[in-house]
Amino acid sequence: xxxxxxxxxxxxxxxxxxxxxxxxxxxxxxxxxxxxxxxxxxxxxxxxxxxxxxxxxxxxxxxxxxxxxxxxxxxxxxxxxxxxxxxxxxxxxxxxxxxxxxxxxxxxxxxxxxxxxxxxxxxxxxxxxxxxxxxxxxxxxxxxxxxxxxxxxxxxxxxxxxxxxxxxxxxxxxxxxxxxxxxxxxxxxxxxxxxxxxxxxxxxxxxxxxxxxxxxxxxxxxxxxxxxxxxxxxxxxxxxxxxxxxxxxxxxxxxxxxxxxxxxxxxxxxxxxxxxxxxxxxxxxxxxxxxxxxxxxxxxxxxx
Ligand SMILES: Nc1ncnc2c1ncn2[C@@H]1O[C@H](COP(=O)(O)OP(=O)(O)OP(=O)(O)O)[C@@H](O)[C@H]1O
Numbered sequence: 001x002x003x004x005x006x007x008x009x010x011x012x013x014x015x016x017x018x019x020x021x022x023x024x025x026x027x028x029x030x031x032x033x034x035x036x037x038x039x040x041x042x043x044x045x046x047x048x049x050x051x052x053x054x055x056x057x058x059x060x061x062x063x064x065x066x067x068x069x070x071x072x073x074x075x076x077x078x079x080x081x082x083x084x085x086x087x088x089x090x091x092x093x094x095x096x097x098x099x100x101x102x103x104x105x106x107x108x109x110x111x112x113x114x115x116x117x118x119x120x121x122x123x124x125x126x127x128x129x130x131x132x133x134x135x136x137x138x139x140x141x142x143x144x145x146x147x148x149x150x151x152x153x154x155x156x157x158x159x160x161x162x163x164x165x166x167x168x169x170x171x172x173x174x175x176x177x178x179x180x181x182x183x184x185x186x187x188x189x190x191x192x193x194x195x196x197x198x199x200x201x202x203x204x205x206x207x208x209x210x211x212x213x214x215x216x217x218x219x220x221x222x223x224x225x226x227x228x229x230x231x232x233x234x235x236x237x238x239x240x241x242x243x244x245x246x247x248x249x250x251x252x253x254x255x256x257x258x259x260x261x262x263x264x265x266x267x268x269x270x271x272x273x274x275x276x277x278x279x280x281x282x283x284x285x286x287x288x289x290x291x292x293x294x295x296x297x298x299x300x301x302x303x304x
Contacts (some may be wrong), residue, residue, distance in 0.1 A: 002029040004154050004186045005050060007061035012045050012054070012210075019045040020056070021210035027188055027203070032180050034201030035190040036294060042210040043190040044084065047158050051082045063154070081152035083160065087143020091132035095123045095142050098131060102149045120178070121145040122171060137168025141175060148179075155179065157189045161196055169196060176200055198290040208298050225288040228259040231269075231280065238276030242269065253295075259286075 005027040012020040019042045027033045037043050048054040050061060052073075060068040063076040089098050099114050118124045121141040126134070131142060140160055147155060160176075161169050177200065179185045191197045197204075204221060206213045216224075233239045236256040243250045243258055250260040270280055 001026075003027055003062075003065075004029050004031075005061065005063055005188065007050075007059065009059040010046070010049065010056050010061060011058040012042075012049065013057045018210050020049075022059070023207070023210060024212045025061075025205055026215060027186065029186055030180075030184060031202045032176065032187045032189065032200050033203045033205060034197040035188060035205050035207060036192075036194065036197065037190075037207035038192075038298070041207045043207060044158055045210075046207070047082065047084050047156055047188070047190065051080070051084060051156060052077055053084070078150065079152050080154040080156065081144075081147030081150070082156040082158075083140070083143040083147050084156070084158045087139055087146070089131050089139060089142050089146065092130055094128050094130060095126045095134075095145070098142060099145060099149065102146045106150050108149070117145050117148060120148070121175060135165075135168065137164045137171055140164065140168070140172065144175065144179075153185060155185050155187045157187065159190055159192065161191060161193055169193075173200060194290045194294060204290075206294065206297055213297055221290070221293065225293070226261050227285065227287050228261050229264055230257060230259050230282075230284045230286050232257050232282045233273060233278050233280055235273075235276060235278035238273055238278035241276065242272045245272075253292075256281075 003026050005025060008024045010020050010023040011018060023042065023046065025046070035043050035046070045054070049056050050063070062068065063073060063080065066072050066076045090101065093101070095118055096114055099117060100111055103111055103114070115124065118126070121144055123138060123141060123145065126138070131139060134142065144155070144157070144160070161172050164172060173196065176187055176189070180187055189197070189200070201218055203215070203217050205215045231239065233256055236252060239256070239258050240252065243260065248260065248262040250258050252258050266283065273280060
């Protein structure tokens, strides 16, 4: 498989703290790769390193097969655009003004493609309006337009939907899918918003404490989702006691709620609970999702 970005043993140490610890990652060409991890897991550190904003303490990585130890990595980075933390935009300038600045920085002489770029990110009607009067979503999309100057084949986005309103989230989703599907741009996107990420990502990497815990394609992930039955009762302890007797795996995501993964005889369960004076409040079939997978992988209460 062709990887846009590959690392096997990246380590970044701040003082005594390992922000990345022998970290590995494999981003297939053409993917939308969702990087998932809690606050402080090391996501931004990784993104800053691959964008050349920081150096790794140990280890290297390759971009389009070019090792970060080689001088040519500087050229490889020109084929990559990024928005890390807040987009780097001039608030007193219009969208066009901001793009012109970036064209100049990259030494591009003609501004002819600016209208096309503005249309692509949905900012074609902003005229002379200054970026300081843009909504957060418009600023994020302007940041992406700036990152797209120079036609990168790899786009790196740090939490692009954080703080956006529902409309902003939908527009961002459509933009990212369009960039990936119509323009073939590989996208690395970090996000906490798992439900939204699951509508976009073709691959996932789960990072915790600076380590890559698991990489998986969206297809493999979906195939691994199990169906379960969610039961809510008046007395979780009684439910746990009854379920323990079955010897089958179950989880208790909340005090009075259990999820079980095997066939269940409801009348037997009800009469067993009855002995503890415990009532069955609700019973529901459900399928695992990205969020429950993440909780299982990175931490949660399980009785398997
Ligand atoms: N410049 C720095 N000096 C010291 N420690 C740092 C520095 N930058 C990051 N860290 C620490 O490294 C760890 C990883 O931080 P990082 O910003 O990469 O996490 P993150 O996954 O991006 O989290 P968040 O989602 O909160 O941005 C954290 O414990 C953080 O406090």
